[in-house]
Amino acid sequence: MSALEAARIIVRADGHLLVDGVDVVAPAGAVTGLIGPNGAGKSTLLRALAAIERPDAGAVRFGDDDLLALRRRDRARLAALVEQDASTDLPLTVRDTVALGRLPHQSVFGADDAESARVVAESLDAVGMASFAERDVTSLSGGERQRVLLAKALAQRTPLLLLDEPTNHLDIAGQLGTLALLDRLAASGVAVLAALHDLTLAAAHCAQLVVLAGGRVVAAGPTREVLTPDLVERVYGVRAAVLENPLTGAPVVAFAPHSTDQEDA
Numbered sequence: 297m298s299a300l301e302a303a304r305i306i307v308r309a310d311g312h313l314l315v316d317g318v319d320v321v322a323p324a325g326a327v328t329g330l331i332g333p334n335g336a337g338k339s340t341l342l343r344a345l346a347a348i349e350r351p352d353a354g355a356v357r358f359g360d361d362d363l364l365a366l367r368r369r370d371r372a373r374l375a376a377l378v379e380q381d382a383s384t385d386l387p388l389t390v391r392d393t394v395a396l397g398r399l400p401h402q403s404v405f406g407a408d409d410a411e412s413a414r415v416v417a418e419s420l421d422a423v424g425m426a427s428f429a430e431r432d433v434t435s436l437s438g439g440e441r442q443r444v445l446l447a448k449a450l451a452q453r454t455p456l457l458l459l460d461e462p463t464n465h466l467d468i469a470g471q472l473g474t475l476a477l478l479d480r481l482a483a484s485g486v487a488v489l490a491a492l493h494d495l496t497l498a499a500a501h502c503a504q505l506v507v508l509a510g511g512r513v514v515a516a517g518p519t520r521e522v523l524t525p526d527l528v529e530r531v532y533g534v535r536a537a538v539l540e541n542p543l544t545g546a547p548v549v550a551f552a553p554h555s556t557d558q559e560d561a
């Protein structure tokens with residue numbers, strides 16, 4: 297099984313250094329969390345890893361493949377990116393939107409239509425959107441749209457899945473369902489790298505974390521080692537305690553409100 301291995305990634309825009317020499321490893325069979333404050337560079341990094349916007353320097357490998365050197369179609373068979381709040385302005389049905397994820401696998405002769413239809417149906421089912429298949433995608437709520445975009449990435453059937461805030465807009469059941477789905481994909485051998493804001497969700501589902509701040513990796517490694525009160529205070533400027541979820545034993549992050557921060561210190 298292959299791992300995503302990105303080294304010394306640099307992204308500049310308009311004279312600003314947005315990603316500054318970042319190394320990331322995301323192994324197959326695990327969900328790796330990418331965390332960090334607003335503006336840390338998470339989305340920029342994910343877009344660079346997927347070569348949506350090519351990095352100015354650095355290497356992105358998946359197993360034996362150099363992702364930056366591959367043709368777009370070949371890369372799209374290896375890596376899928378679910379972008380944050382990606383627009384779904386095309387007036388397509390939900391089914392046809394998800395079917396776009398099959399394009400990298402389709403021959404010009406269209407001989408795999410039945411297979412594609414099956415994968416699209418399975419992908420919609422996996423995100424609980426099967427009953428929306430004929431709806432116009434522009435009529436969906438934010439959370440429904442988010443699920444459809446995830447289904448489109450699932451339909452790509454890639455061994456590497458990159459996700460930018462996949463729980464955005466989702467209610468708590470949707471958030472837990474999405475993370476459970478990522479767990480299942482990882483268990484089937486997929487390498488999953490997900491930018492997440494909710495530290496408790498990240499702690500419960502990610503075997504390892506990469507912490508980004510100011511375009512740099514400030515910590516990386518096994519979640520229980522990385523996610524400490526000190527790290528949270530250093531990176532987010534918020535006082536925190538890492539507790540144990542009484543239902544699961546997983547870490548739960550509790551925060552001190554900003555207003556009492558100084559008095560209690």
Ligand SMILES: Nc1ncnc2c1ncn2[C@@H]1O[C@H](COP(=O)(O)OP(=O)(O)OP(=O)(O)O)[C@@H](O)[C@H]1O
Pocket residue numbers: 309310312314332333334335336337338339340341
């Ligand atoms: N063209 C640009 N010129 C200058 N700065 C930019 C440009 N594009 C993005 N940025 C800045 O780069 C930084 C990283 O943005 P990015 O969207 O990658 O952060 P993020 O970690 O995903 O944040 P969030 O958690 O808010 O989604 C931000 O401060 C953003 O304002």
